[in-house]
Amino acid sequence: MATTDFPERLKELGVTLTSIEKVLDLDAMRAEIAELQEQVGAPDLWDDQANAQRVTGRLSALQADLERVSGLRQRLDDVEVLVELGQDEGDADSLAEAEAEIAKLATAIESLEVRTLLSGEYDERDALVSIRSGAGGVDAADFAEMLQRMYTRWAERHNYAVEVYDTSYAEEAGIKSTTFAVKAPYAYGTLSVEAGTHRLVRISPFDNQGRRQTSFAAVEVVPVLEETDEIDIPDEEIRVDVYRSSGPGGQSVNTTDSAVRLTHIPTGVVVSCQNEKSQLQNKASAMVILKAKLLALKKAEERAQLDELRGDVQASWGDQMRNYVLNPYQMVKDLRTDHETGNTQAVLDGEIDDFIEAGIRWRRGQEN
The missing domain is CATH 1.20.58.410 (Release factor)
Incomplete structure (x- = not known):
């Protein structure tokens, strides 16, 4: 200079x-x-x-x-x-x-x-993040767990609290799905740009022939509701199932039927929670998640853009928003903003602020 x-x-x-x-x-x-x-x-x-x-x-x-x-x-x-x-x-x-x-x-x-670009109706709220494995078998389940770790590490870097509500473990490795809350001001507005399909390309550690594997995982982000938000769910619209909490590989972590699964019958939305030992506490937490997802669904339908807010993506070829390539070269690239880096390990360790900021600026540009 x-x-x-x-x-x-x-x-x-x-x-x-x-x-x-x-x-x-x-x-x-x-x-x-x-x-x-x-x-x-x-x-x-x-x-x-x-x-x-x-x-x-x-x-x-x-x-x-x-x-x-x-x-x-x-x-x-x-x-x-x-x-x-x-x-x-x-x-x-x-x-x-x-x-x-x-x-x-x-x-x-x-x-x-x-x-200052986060001015949406719910941007200042806490965020509920759901990750589910998509196409790619055991590699996809492993990738979903990698993404869970990435977002958890990102929150830790910013001293944001994370509360895991539910995790469904895959049989061989990784997870089928997980739902957790990131508790910080503007967590929803910040993380909402992460919603979509994420794609991983690497040499599969689960393939004894060492072949390259492509796998997918879907990320959904919705805002946590407050008591003042208008979302009423009649009891007759909810089916409640209870079951025993379990850990990796199906290992029981609770000998009582304390885990709770709620199904909203009209929409088919299903949520579950097993982080507490009390069935009542798990039901209350599951209701928080259900209300958040139903509000997201309602707002998305009002705007005729269901995929944008609910994150209703297929987690397969053709709809990915970010690629994580570990072989034959190292690169993470966002397909919306074109932001990229060769430091893949740093990204998977939670250094995603540059991707998030680029996503927020891109979204504002799309709105204008």
Whole structure:
């Protein structure tokens, strides 16, 4: 970066950050933080554990967001001072340090800017992610488990809580399906661009002849509902089945019939939950999942775009949105945005922010 470029680049970053601050409305954010802090200080807060978790989670997330924006503003102010001193004193080391910091700031501000693109009705909600294996046999089941690990690791990198509701294990390896919640502000808006068919190409570790195998898995993402959301399900429309929870290979992990499966008879939507020891708790969790999926279905039908929101994909040839190629070369490529990387291991370890950000920008472009 030439010395003469510093003022212009710093001005661009300042304008972008100011725009972000206006969209996020920092004054309103501070006011909500103060209100939530009062609620947290109430002696009876934990009498209602669900509400307490919502309040404390929202407070933690808002404080982190405010700290993130304030931190970027402080860093921008500091680097402006560093540039001024470096130029006044002809200090090449200071200017080199400033150049490196400006590059880091540009990346951080661009990432934060993506948040301002999440303005959908349910974007700020927690996300319910369902993954199911598709065409490809045991390799597909293994791939579904790889994707579950990828999203879990992504959440861990951001300190987001993950709660697994149900996992159906395949006989030989991997999983048939899984449903889990990612609990963080804007988790749905962020992860919704991951919905669709994912395709893996590799040398199969399950083929004794070492042949290359193509397999598929489907990812569905729906928002977690709140009590104020209007979705009423009459009891007569639900069939309830109970069964014993099981682990990998069919191993029983609970000797009582505590796992619950709910079937919504009119639509055929089926959900299950086995993460709790109590049948009542599992039924309550399963109902949360069912309501979320039915709301997604309702909204999608209203827009005549069922595949977009419900993720009703075939998980087979012709409809994939992202390819993971491990052989004969290494590459992960999103077919919608053309974003790609050769570092496949990093992606499978949860480094998917660049793909998510590209997806969010692509979606906004499609809407405009």
